Structure formats: C-alpha cells, structure tokens
Amino acid sequence: MLSERRNQNFFTDFFPARTVFREMVESNGGGLDVLPLDAAGPSGETLGIDIAWFGDKQPRRVVLHSSGLHGVEGFAGSAIQIQTLRKLPRIPHDTTLLLVHILNPYGMSWLRRANENNVDLNRNSPGTEAYTGAAENYSKLDSFLNPPSPPSHDLFLLKAALLVLRHGMPSLRQAVAGGQYEFPKGLFFGGKRLEEGLQHYQAYLARRLASVDRIVAIDVHTGLGKYGEDTLLAEPKEVEKLRNIYGRQVTSSEPQHGPAYRIRGGLDSLIARALPGAELLFVMQEFGTYGAVRNLHALREENRWHHYGRGTLDHPSKRALKEAFNPDDEKWRASVLKRGREVLIQALHACPSGRGRRA
16 A cells, blocks of 8 residues: 555565564664464465564563564554664663564464464463353354354444443453453454464563563554554553553553453463563553444454455455554554654663663
8 A cells, every 4th residue: 555655664564574674683783583383374474473682681671572462463563663673772781672573473464363273362371270261241242243154244333333232332342352262263262272372482581581580561452442542551450550651641451441351361471471580561552443343343354254255365354454453544653653662762761771782
C-alpha cells in the first residue's frame, strides 16, 4: 500500500521487516541471536525469533522489548524496534537492551493472530496449572464465535449486538477473550502444552539473562483501546509501582478498570518462570484500533478461512485482519512510533544511571 511505502519503519509483511531488523542490528554493532522454528512461511521460508541485544554481556538489569506475540499485531512493535535501531538510545551501565523481533513469525507472515497450531501464545504459559477449561459462556458462544464453515455473510453484527445487550460488554469480552483450552479450532485457544517458540524463548531467557536481578519488560500489542492511543496494562498489584516509571498511562488489566480482560498463561508468567530470582516489571503496551466488535469479526472470519477454506493470503479475510490490527493510516502509525519510543526511553530511565554504552 502507498502509506506503507511512505513510512520507513512499517513494512508490508514479515520478511522485509525481518531483513531490515537484522541488517540494522549488524550495522549498529549489536549482537543477534536467532531461535529457529519448525514452522514455515507461506512460500516455505524458514522462520525464527530474532533477538538483538546492546549493552553489557552479563548485565544486572535488562530492558526487554518484545513484539509480535500475536502475529498479525506485530507490525507496530516491529516498527518501534526498527525506529529504535535507527537512533539507539543511551543504555545505562550494567544494563542490556534486548529487542525481541516477532515472537510469532508464523502468525505475522501468514496474517494470523495465532501460531501454526492455532494457539494464542499469550494464553500458552499457565505454568503449573493444567491446560484445561474455558469460561462457561465461551462454550455457549462457540457456534457463534467459531462456525465450522468458510467465511460468509451471516448477520454477525446483529448477533453481536444482541449478545452485548444480553451480557454487557465487559463480561462478554472476558468470556470470549480471556482464553480457553477446550476448542482447538476456536479463537483464543491456549493450547495443550507450551509451544515450540515459547519453549525456546523461555530457555533462552534463563540462559542469556542468568546474571540479571531486574527486568523492565514491554510487550507490544494492538487492538484494545481508543483508536490511535496506547494503554499500558499491568497486573493490579503492580500498577502503582509501574506508574512510578510510566505515569498515569498504566492501568489495571482487570476488565472493570479499562478495555482489557483477565488472562491465564500470559507472557509475563513465562518470563517470571525463566528468571525466578529477578524482579520483573512488566507492562503490555496496547495501541487501540477499530474496537472490539470489528476486530472480533475480522478474527472470526480469518479463523474460518484458515480452518475451512484454503487459508491463503489472497482472501479478503486476511486483508481485513491486517487492517484491523495495523491500520493503513499515517497518523495512527506516527502515534505508535512516538509513544513506542517514549515508553522504551522511560523503561531505560528506570535502570540506574551510569556510564552509557553501546554494544
């Protein structure tokens, strides 16, 4: 699209973004680690999780910036990271900056939110809890959310409006999006085991950051909240502590406090398990797009095309899903880049000051 060509940080698909990310890491003298994956891209391309690092090799503190856990949402986080590589910020002494570029490369390259096993990776790390269960209302909504047929015009908006009137948006959003482990072809499926990519990532963090005693983590997403604005979501007990870093932009992930919902098996729990001896300050940076109903419709139709159609990239459901989570709008993208850099700089400032250095 024309607007994508105008912006030097946003790219049309995963592979050119990955190429530029890697090239810029090298030109900045950074380290690059790659976690290879078994899944392949649409034309059989090899996939992997690329992790760039700058700063101390054995740091006590790390700023961990990740993107693309939800595949198609990765365009924004990728753009923030590429922008960061164009002008690296000053990194405090005893600190490493890690840029994790697209934790779900299958999802971004295939324009899916889920991975190759239809798993929502932000519901895939319940730890000692069993990979079982679903909200009571999810099972009642399954036939509406996950019709076993290709995409079609089936009065989605009318049905959705009636459900909102019946249940209310907060409780409906929680039931639908909180995560489920019983419907493998359904939306927000958390899987039955820790997925390959997250297995590699957890092991990498435990190995690479063994010396760390403080982690300031930012995981970038799109979809929730007001269009063009970002929300920093945190666990309720961490909100006040994180407001000391980021200000009033931090809000609780509890549904009664904002646009979010409670989830089980989120990325923060995986990081905490990988590095149990470190203090973890975790926020999810959400950039709002078109609203819950439109985004759910886009997810639903793409999921139908994936399971009951051909799943190819040339279908309207793919284009609609990409637009839902990566608006073709220069003002939206400018807001993403502005706030993305501001929050990353605030995270670096949360590490003690000292002799700045680059890799």
